[in-house]
Amino acid sequence: MPTAGLKTIIALSFVLAVGFLLVILSCALWKVYYPLLVVATYVLAPVPNWVCGRWANPDDFVESSGNAVLDLGRFCTGFLVVMGIALPAVLAHSHLIDIGAMVMCIIGGLLIYGTIISFGMFFQEEQEF
Amino acid sequence: MEDDRLWKFSRPAWLNSAWARNVGVYSAGALFSLAFYVLLDSAVWSKSALNQSDVHVNFVDWLPFIFSSLGMLIINSVEKTRLSGDSFSYSGSGVAWKARVVLFLGFAALAGGMAGGIVVFVLKFAVPEVGWPMLGMGVENIVANALVGLSTVILWISQNMEDEYSYNLSL
Numbered sequence: 001m002p003t004a005g006l007k008t009i010i011a012l013s014f015v016l017a018v019g020f021l022l023v024i025l026s027c028a029l030w031k032v033y034y035p036l037l038v039v040a041t042y043v044l045a046p047v048p049n050w051v052c053g054r055w056a057n058p059d060d061f062v063e064s065s066g067n068a069v070l071d072l073g074r075f076c077t078g079f080l081v082v083m084g085i086a087l088p089a090v091l092a093h094s095h096l097i098d099i100g101a102m103v104m105c106i107i108g109g110l111l112i113y114g115t116i117i118s119f120g121m122f123f124q125e126e127q128e129f
Numbered sequence: 130m131e132d133d134r135l136w137k138f139s140r141p142a143w144l145n146s147a148w149a150r151n152v153g154v155y156s157a158g159a160l161f162s163l164a165f166y167v168l169l170d171s172a173v174w175s176k177s178a179l180n181q182s183d184v185h186v187n188f189v190d191w192l193p194f195i196f197s198s199l200g201m202l203i204i205n206s207v208e209k210t211r212l213s214g215d216s217f218s219y220s221g222s223g224v225a226w227k228a229r230v231v232l233f234l235g236f237a238a239l240a241g242g243m244a245g246g247i248v249v250f251v252l253k254f255a256v257p258e259v260g261w262p263m264l265g266m267g268v269e270n271i272v273a274n275a276l277v278g279l280s281t282v283i284l285w286i287s288q289n290m291e292d293e294y295s296y297n298l299s300l
Contacts, residue, residue: 074154074155074158075158075161077155077158078154078157078159078161078162079159080162081162082158082159082163083162086162086163086170087166089166090166090169090173093173093174094170094173094174094177094179095178096177
C-alpha cells in the first residue's frame, strides 16, 4: 500500500472537482437535469461493499455464510457501477438528453467513482492481522 | 491431484484464485445491470416521442424478465455444497434431494423467462410485422433475458470456485 501524502489529497480533490464540473455542466448546458442521478449512483456504488464487509464479520472462520454476504455486496456494487454508465445511455437513446451530455456525464461520473475508489484504497486503515 | 477427477483437463490455476472469483461476481452484477437497463431502455423508448407506432411496452414485456430474475435468485440462493452431499453423513434427511428440487424450479424459471422473451418477440413484434425501429424493443427483450442467463452462469461458476485455497485468500 503506497503511502499517501498531501499531493495525493490535492490531486484527488482536483479530479473530484473536475468530475462534478463535467456532470453539472452536462446538466446545465442543455437545461435537462436528469444526469445528476449519475452522481447519486456513483456515491452509492461502494456502499454495499462496505455494509456487507462489516456484516460478514471476517473473524468468523467457521461460518461460510460470510462469503455469500460478501458476494452479495460485490454483486450490488457491480450493478450500481454499470448503472452509472447505462443510465445516461438509456436517456440519450430516447433523446431525453443530448449525446454530448451523455458523454460528459459518463466521463464525469467515472472520474467521481475513480476518486472515491482510490481514496478508499489510499487511506484505508491497516486492519489486517 | 485428486483421484476422483472425471475430466482429462484440470482447471487452470489462475481460475482458482480469489481474484478471479471476485472478478466473476462483479461481472455477474454488471451483466445483470446491463440486462435490466437494456429492458428499461426499451420501455423508455416506447413511451418517448421517437416511437410513433401503436406498439408499446407494457407489463407483458416485463414478465419474462421477472421470471428470469426470480430463477437467478433461486439458483444462486441454494447452498452448492449440499447438492453433491448425498454420500456425506451430514446431509441426512434428504437435503440434497430438496436442493435438487429447488434448483430445478430455479432453472425452469430461468429457461421459462428466456422462452417467454422469445414468445413476446414472436407474438408481439415478428408476427404483426412491426417495422425496424419498433422491432428493437422486442430484440432488447430477448437480449435482456439472455444477459440474465449469462449472469447466472457466471455467478454460478464463480461461486463454485470456492475451495480452501481461495477461501483462505479472501479472508
